[in-house]
Amino acid sequence: MDETSQQEEFNLIRRCRDGDRDSFAALVNRYASMVYTVAHRMTGDAAAADDLAQETFLAAYGALGSFQFGSKFSSWLYSIVLNKCRDYLRTRKPSVSVDDLAEVIADCAATPEQRAASREAGDVVQAALGELPPEYREVLILKHIEGLSYEEIAALLGVSEGALKVRACRGRELLRSALAGMGVTA
Amino acid sequence: MNENLNTIHRSLDKELSPEEQTELAERVRTDDGFRRDHEELTLSVRMLESSGRLEPPPGFTASVLRRLPAPAPSLARRLWLVLFGRRVLHWNAATGVAVAAALLVGGAFLAQLRPWGDATAPGMTVRFTLHAPQARTVAVAGSFNKWSAGADVLRRDDGGRWTIDLPLKPGVYAYMFVIDGAAWIPDPQAVSFQSDGFGGRNAVVKVAI
Numbered sequence: 049m050d051e052t053s054q055q056e057e058f059n060l061i062r063r064c065r066d067g068d069r070d071s072f073a074a075l076v077n078r079y080a081s082m083v084y085t086v087a088h089r090m091t092g093d094a095a096a097a098d099d100l101a102q103e104t105f106l107a108a109y110g111a112l113g114s115f116q117f118g119s120k121f122s123s124w125l126y127s128i129v130l131n132k133c134r135d136y137l138r139t140r141k142p143s144v145s146v147d148d149l150a151e152v153i154a155d156c157a158a159t160p161e162q163r164a165a166s167r168e169a170g171d172v173v174q175a176a177l178g179e180l181p182p183e184y185r186e187v188l189i190l191k192h193i194e195g196l197s198y199e200e201i202a203a204l205l206g207v208s209e210g211a212l213k214v215r216a217c218r219g220r221e222l223l224r225s226a227l228a229g230m231g232v233t234a
Numbered sequence: 235m236n237e238n239l240n241t242i243h244r245s246l247d248k249e250l251s252p253e254e255q256t257e258l259a260e261r262v263r264t265d266d267g268f269r270r271d272h273e274e275l276t277l278s279v280r281m282l283e284s285s286g287r288l289e290p291p292p293g294f295t296a297s298v299l300r301r302l303p304a305p306a307p308s309l310a311r312r313l314w315l316v317l318f319g320r321r322v323l324h325w326n327a328a329t330g331v332a333v334a335a336a337l338l339v340g341g342a343f344l345a346q347l348r349p350w351g352d353a354t355a356p357g358m359t360v361r362f363t364l365h366a367p368q369a370r371t372v373a374v375a376g377s378f379n380k381w382s383a384g385a386d387v388l389r390r391d392d393g394g395r396w397t398i399d400l401p402l403k404p405g406v407y408a409y410m411f412v413i414d415g416a417a418w419i420p421d422p423q424a425v426s427f428q429s430d431g432f433g434g435r436n437a438v439v440k441v442a443i
Contacts, residue, residue, distance in 0.1 A: 076294075170288070192279055220243065220275055220278055228274065
């Protein structure tokens with residue numbers, strides 16, 4: 049985000065603090081897809097993702113007074129939604145079963161490349177991510193779906209970059225195994 | 235993690251130098267095992283990257299806005315609500331009986347006190363006395379004479395005691411003695427006192443039938 053856009057975003061936040069709901073609607077529109085994607089990829093459940101994403105924005109609205117201008121609003125939202133997802137995952141069983149995986153695989157195209165490019169690729173990725181422990185899942189989502197740098201992820205998660213890289217390597221290995229188990233990469 | 239996999243992961247993180255990238259390409263071309271690791275890990279990451287972002291359900295923003303807490307009313311609005319806002323009183327028979335009893339008891343108590351009664355009406359004679367041998371004049375000022383410092387002047391006897399008898403209607407009266415027209419003191423012999431609202435206190439006399 050360039051400086052002008054960030055300044056515009058800060059102005060939106062200031063107006064939100066003054067009770068302007070239209071400005072908050074603009075912020076929600078801007079980040080809805082980002083927050084919903086993280087929630088969906090973390091939980092594997094569309095309804096839960098919808099609810100968690102809404103709760104993320106409600107929590108952000110309630111805490112706008114404590115937002116530090118100079119930091120990124122998106123980073124703030126990432127932190128909130130990840131915390132919401134962790135709480136959700138702690139209290140619920142994994143939503144992806146072996147049967148779910150088999151059903152997804154059956155819908156996929158013949159070759160790995162075609163599978164990757166197909167409409168169902170997202171479902172395959174979702175199913176494979178569901179096989180990973182949440183701490184590996186969140187690093188892969190932030191790094192390879194959201195495109196954050198290790199520096200940004202380290203700041204978000206409070207983990208050193210070195211530890212994050214080790215976690216990312218291990219996560220990719222697990223993802224590879226999960227995809228191989230589904231017949232995608234093997 | 236072995237060195238081969240480490241190189242592939244560093245490649246996926248775009249951390250290889252040009253020379254290392256050349257070496258990796260050569261390994262991919264000549265080493266079947268390395269090539270398989272590289273292809274499978276690269277494909278895994280590409281699938282993640284290509285899965286992209288998802289769109290939330292339609293009406294997502296509207297749903298969030300509906301769940302926002304109601305905006306806090308302005309100070310003026312809050313004041314207006316306190317003064318003129320309608321309220322619902324929830325009560326039952328027991329509450330009604332309790333309120334009626336409280337009104338009866340309170341009314342009887344107030345009727346007995348009649349705190350700021352008409353002091354000019356006939357009533358009891360109350361004697362005010364103050365022992366002040368050094369004083370040149372002593373007056374009593376209170377709620378019964380609109381706090382006049384000259385209306386009711388006490389008379390001195392030989393022993394330095396100042397006295398006045400005033401007819402007062404039953405009620406509760408606050409008062410002070412005024413010595414030499416300047417020093418206001420509460421009656422040191424009064425049995426009760428009340429705040430004068432300015433940090434001091436007035437003597438209080440209760441007149442009952």
